[in-house]
Amino acid sequence: MKDETEIVLDVRSITKTFGPTRALVNVSLTVRAGEVHALLGANGAGKSTLIKTLAGVYVPDSGSIRVGSEEVHLTDPLQARARGIAVIHQQLSVISSLTVAENFLIRSYSAKQSFVRNSAEASEHARRALDALGSTTRPSDMVSALTFGERQMLEIAIAISSQARVVIMDEPTSGLTAKEQGSLFAAIRQLVAAGVGIIYVSHKMNEVYEIADRITVLRNGSNAAEFSEAPWDRKRIVSSIIGETASEALVGDSDLVRVTGSEPVILEVKNLVTDRVAGVDFEVRRGEILGVYGVVGSGGPQLAEAVVGARSYTGSIRVNGAPAPRSVLNARRAHILFVPSDHRTRGAVAGQSIQENVLLGRGQWRRTAWRTVSADLHQRVEAATNRLGVRRHSLSQPISQLSGGNQQKAVFARATFDPPTLLVLEDPTQGVDVGAKRDMLNEIERQRAAGAAILMLSSEVSEFSTADRVLVLRDGLVVGELRRPHISEQEILQLSAD
Incomplete structure (x- = not known):
């Protein structure tokens, strides 16, 4: 990834506290158009807090967030979606009591993006998005009847089809089959080719090494390290995550x-x-x-x-x-x-x-x-x-x-x-x-x-x-x-x- 590529997301010196707890301390991160930027860190390192800040769930105490050339002040998730930031959380937000197509329609309406305008368009949009991911789920299917993996793919399909400039994926392959993971990676590559920036959060190191263009590591709520290109120094990456000299061997x-x-x-x-x-x-x-x-x-x-x-x-x-x-x-x-x-x-x-x-x-x-x-x-x-x-x-x-x-x-x-x-x-x-x-x-x-x-x-x-x-x-x-x-x-x- 070339340095002169357009920056679609620029996070500078974000700090967020909860009472005496400093969850984020001067965290900075940039995402370029057409790159997969992996965000890594131990549990409690601040990844979830940063994601929720970018999603508009939390308002930072200080620092700035720019989408493209515009500084944004996100105070709720609808603002984040309207600004082109789509988030796929670990806890899925699809609505079980609705059909697949209705989930597309309500997400479009709530984000005020109008990528679909009525039920017929929602059904067609859902069909195209799910076909692109290799999913056999139908627009008329009730979400309550889908497996966890199918719901995960639906969440991904809605997010990546919403014309977002930045898509944040938090443990996106959790619960997916190997075939579904392959379809997801193919969809990510399509997004990258279209100039979308991806923040990819995962504890599955092998898939990070496969899909990432850059890696940022958080530790104790602060930036710990950044790795800019493959081949990855795997021992250094793992050591920067856990804060000690380590290999990926778990038990001898x-x-x-x-x-x-x-x-x-x-x-x-x-x-x-x-x-x-x-x-x-x-x-x-x-x-x-x-x-x-x-x-x-x-x-x-x-x-x-x-x-x-x-x-x-x-x-x-x-x-x-x-x-x-x-x-x-x-x-x-x-x-x-x-x-x-x-x-x-x-x-x-x-x-x-x-x-x-x-x-x-x-x-x-x-x-x-x-x-x-x-x-x-x-x-x-x-x-x-x-x-x-x-x-x-x-x-x-x-x-x-x-x-x-x-x-x-x-x-x-x-x-x-x-x-x-x-x-x-x-x-x-x-x-x-x-x-x-x-x-x-x-x-x-x-x-x-x-x-x-x-x-x-x-x-x-x-x-x-x-x-x-x-x-x-x-x-x-x-x-x-x-x-x-x-x-x-x-x-x-x-x-x-x-």
């Missing part, structure tokens, strides 16, 4: 003591049938990490929910030789713990503090006076959150004030607070930075070494760096199994695609 395989066939079976699943799962058999032994890989729609979440008592099923699930509990509460009492991928709706309780979230569901905590806790229990919560690297001011802080990645780590701390017999993880490191991913995978290994049986379902191959075995799930069936040391990304993806 050479030092792991692997489970043997002589360990007792903790989890035994036979002929499991539930929604999207069509008859699955496997077992997990004490001190074993069993990975289950599957793309969106393969049945992984449904399998996890059946094991932890959150979904009805036929077949057999036994834990320590006894029938598995059929409710989440009874599963927890049996030390069967679950970390869901969607911490916002199924993990964290937004109205409670960090400490209350970590202690959620513990009988001793429920019997005490609400919001009071013994000094010993408080210290254990502090140790658990420190071990996972939860960035916070205090344990009494509302969990909703944390970044998404730190909320996920707090949910993980709850699941590992007491030693689990069986730990079920669903995309456990989704949306967390490379340093947090290292901490979480090390915690998984610590729990394995303490004797927990671990079932880890994921659509990210990198999460299986500590797995003893990996099952590949496709269309609700196990289509292959890999064992250490023959677990590789190539083999997993090959089995998934065959």
